[in-house]
Amino acid sequence: MTTNGTSAQTNVELWSRQAVETLSRERGEPDWLLAWRLEHWEAAQRLSMPGSRYTQVRGLSLEELTPAPAAAIPGEAASPPRPEATAEEEGVAARYALLDGAAPRIERSSGLQPKGVLLLDVEEAVREHPELVREALAALPAPSDRITALQQAFFRHGLFAVIPRDVSLEEPLKVVQEVTQADRAAFSLGVLIAEPGSSVTLLEELVSSREVERAALHVGSLYVRVGRGAEVRVASVENLPTRVFHFARRRAVVEADGRLSWTLGWLGGRLVMSHVETVLDGPGAEVEDVQVFFTDGRQHFDLTSNLLHEKPHTRGEVNVKGALKGKSKSVFWGLIRIAPGAQGANAFQAERSLILEDGPRSNAIPSLEIEANDVRCTHAAATSQLDEEQIFYLRSRGLSEDEAQRTIVEGFFEPTLEKIPLESVRERMRELLHRKWQGTAGAKAA
């Protein structure tokens, strides 16, 4: 079978060891980086696809995909569409955009320069600050599946940001990644270093301007270091086209008294596998992880949130909430691990799914591994259906069935949405959830 005019044979070459070597040479990368890529390429040959008894990757054949090229292919859009407003007008400190894993574009607001914030595409960063990149890459855990290994072997772009000591960025950094091409494997590898005492917000959007006609793969990873006393907020909204397979790995190391918040909204994609891991690596480190998802059709979301309390007096809270329609599936894996000696740790993890009609499936595996005793750890997971009585009650007040259901679903999400620290993200999530509701409601009517 041929796809996109390229034979499968050529595609095999595109994933070969030589392809990695060529990529690295063309970019003039240092030897250590080539070695790092090859190490992961080797790992990819022996690792299997990610998955579990609950999630299998089906309908995605790597051999039929083309890794994102160095530049956009002629005939495709040359670069991400430029938004009408400038970064400054949009109220962000900087914008970073990728189109199908290629053609990075950075816009910096004028206020950014004097603060000494380092903001580069990772390709540039390798040239200009190789030691920083090397350190960040060394902090990534060894990949445990083929997709992550390939991403680390073939990545080209991603935002590399360093916020200097004690610098507070009032306006967020914004990363927009678009997936528009079928049969493409788009990778990004982002790094955000918040030095001690700094403060920053990172907004991520995974979107598309159009439907993708066949399967596409997007793999994104983000490594965050929250320095001593620093504060980092990462908010991401994923609304990819329905044939996209999206794999996301986010890992953060939070040092003493650092604070991190993850806000992740999941709406689009065919299969989403997300892995969030926060290492609380110093006393007083805190993390809050709020995730909201809404699935329909044949979507399958597999979300993991791991809290690793390595040091005493660390605090972690995870709240995951999702609604499911159609024949969709969700799986939530939670882990709270308290290392020996991490006394005074406080961890909470809750997952709730609401099944909106017959058909969806939701599973949860919230695990605990506790090796210190002066701790408070609680997790909970629950799956429930829309309450017929509640619907009846609302309808008796004159609401249509759809309105009644929507009211209940909004009420279900609201307490979790309120935990989102950024007003703009909260509003955007509300809007997208609402639109998704309408979309499915509309589709049902059609």
Added chain:
Amino acid sequence: MTDRLEIRNLHVRVEEKEILKGLDLIVQKGEIHAIMGPNGSGKSTLAFALMGHPKYEVTEGEVLFKGENILELEPDERARLGLFLAFQYPYEIDGVPLSRFLLQAIKARRANGEKLPFGEFRKRLLENLKKLRLDESFATRYLNEGFSGGEKKRAEILQMLMLRPEIAILDETDSGLDIDSVKIVAEAVNALRGPDFGCLAITHYQRILNFLKPDYVHVMVDGRIVKSGGPELAHELEAQGYEPLLRELGIELEEGAQRPSKEEEKEGVA
């Protein structure tokens, strides 16, 4: 002499903050003392320090009971010596029925092999439940688990009646109780009144003292007893509040400390 609780120059710190700053007080058996004082004056700290809570660090002074410096003793040793504390906020212990707990506490007191015939224990328990207008089934419930505020306070007094201490400290046992419950609690304490029982009642309000009729009233401010007197002192405070007294003594307090906080006021009328 030996049957009294004597507090000398007591200084207590909680998490690096000095709360009691040289408190002196003597409670003789046979006497009922009331300690009143504005919020944050250290009344509850005094109660916890006397009972030996590990978070309350005594930095100076001594507390003698029956001639022994009890500051050296573990909380349970103090209890076995005859001291009792009715907690303002009793803790919940799941899965431990109140009656089993009482039996074990009584057994612990009789470590030297002296036995309490079970029939007698049962009789006393039923009597005391009745005295506190509590149903017999109350004793089968888990210790303070799911008790209402009023039930918790009565359970504290039930324990006091069962354990028959020589000196009882009541830490705001009246707060959060309706007037009928205050009466019931006060009656129960009065029933123990006599030459073998002394009581130190810490309170924010005058009303329990109407029933308890203390022999002595002390005013505590900023970690010290600033004034002592007879029952009339309580009436004075009730009528005029703490301000005139504080002015007279030349003490200035932070804004809001003189009056009960809003929650406490609510609790007081609940």
Added chain:
Amino acid sequence: MAEVTHLGEKRYKGAAVVEEAKEQAVFERDYSKYDFKDPTDRYEYIGKPGLSREVIEEIAHIKGEPKWMLEFRLRAYEIFLKKPMPTWGADLSAINFDEIIYYARPTDREARSWDDVPDYIKRTFEKLGIPEAERKFLAGVGAQYDSEVVYHNVRKDLEKKGVVFLSMDEGLKEFPDLVKEYFGTVIPPEDNKFAALNSAVWSGGSFVYVPKGVHVEIPLQAYFRINAASMGQFERTLIIADEGSKVHYIEGCTAPVYSRESLHSAVVELIAKPGAHLRYTTLQNWSNDVYNLVTKRAVAYEEATVEWVDANIGSRVTMKYPSVYMIGRGAKADILSVAFAGKGQHQDTGAKLIHAAPYTTGTVTSKSVSKDGGRTSYRGWLKVAQGAHHAKATVLCDALLLDEHSRSDTYPYVEIDEDHVTVGHEATVGKVGEDQIFYLQSRGIPEAEALAMIVLGFMEPFTKTLPMEYAVEFNRLIQLEMEGSVG
């Protein structure tokens, strides 16, 4: 709090003061006496260590079993050889299958009266209080000593009603058709390596049949004792509660301390026919060199209720996940598991609820305490199969860690393949509050006692399902475990 149905006990009818009186009246036992051993030179037969076809043939030969059973054993042995060791859960690397004695026969017959039990064995069970308990409050007693059941008796009135309570070996002889029909149907040898091992070398255990509509109001008890060193005990229990019947089966386990590992690997199969009520209680107190790897599973038909009440205090390693397959509409499962892991112990326990029919209800309550570096793990599997609509399941796990060296894990797997299902899981890990201890101390209770009291209170949901005498014994065991826990 959910009310637990009691099987013929009137314990909670009166006020707790009555309960206290009974507690006071209960005999006191010397618990240090669990650790005594009898010499094995009086045994009728004691096998050589190691496992082979010949060993299995020898066991079957001594027992004089029908041919189908020998074939079953040999088939299971092949499966045992092929199955890998579990790669998850506790560390089993110290088990050496070549050093284990698979069969030891202390006496050549099973007595119906304590008088007929060999004296040295009788003394053992007297020390453990079994004959006394039988007289006082049991409907029937079985006592297994290493591989064989040495005593078995059931009350005459129950026998007349058709209640069968025999050793598995006697059951096979007297009710061959019934045994053949059900044996190995709930847990086939293919299930796991240790179920295969048990199937190959099983000996002893109980066979219970309760006829339609018969209620056995007081418990049947089996007592399992490992005496010889390096002994493997592989009892096999099959309980069939026929339609509308009711029975409570209790097992207790002890062993003396050796420095070598012993293996206890039982298989327990329960069948609760429509409307039956079957409760199985285990009070496991093996010595700390026993590997306790047990497969327990029940099938619950329409409107039947199965309750597993499982306490694990002893053993070095326990891996045990009692399960209930709810295959009939409206079936109920209630699994209550408590575990206590002290120094060097790993209690890897849990529960499996399999909802395979509509309107089934499952509850799991797990309480664990870890101390002195002990480790408790909860491993659960909650499955709602297709067609099991309106299933309801609740899983609650609470863990207490008594010191900073101990560990607690929770791994609850949830898998739902049906609509209209209500499922919830909750777990909490924490320590005993300093304030709670202070509160109890302020009443004159010494710190160590206060701690023990809180731990016992934590386990109360389990204790209150036990008959009084067992509750007292359990509390004493926990108090013993707690001794010296305050420096």
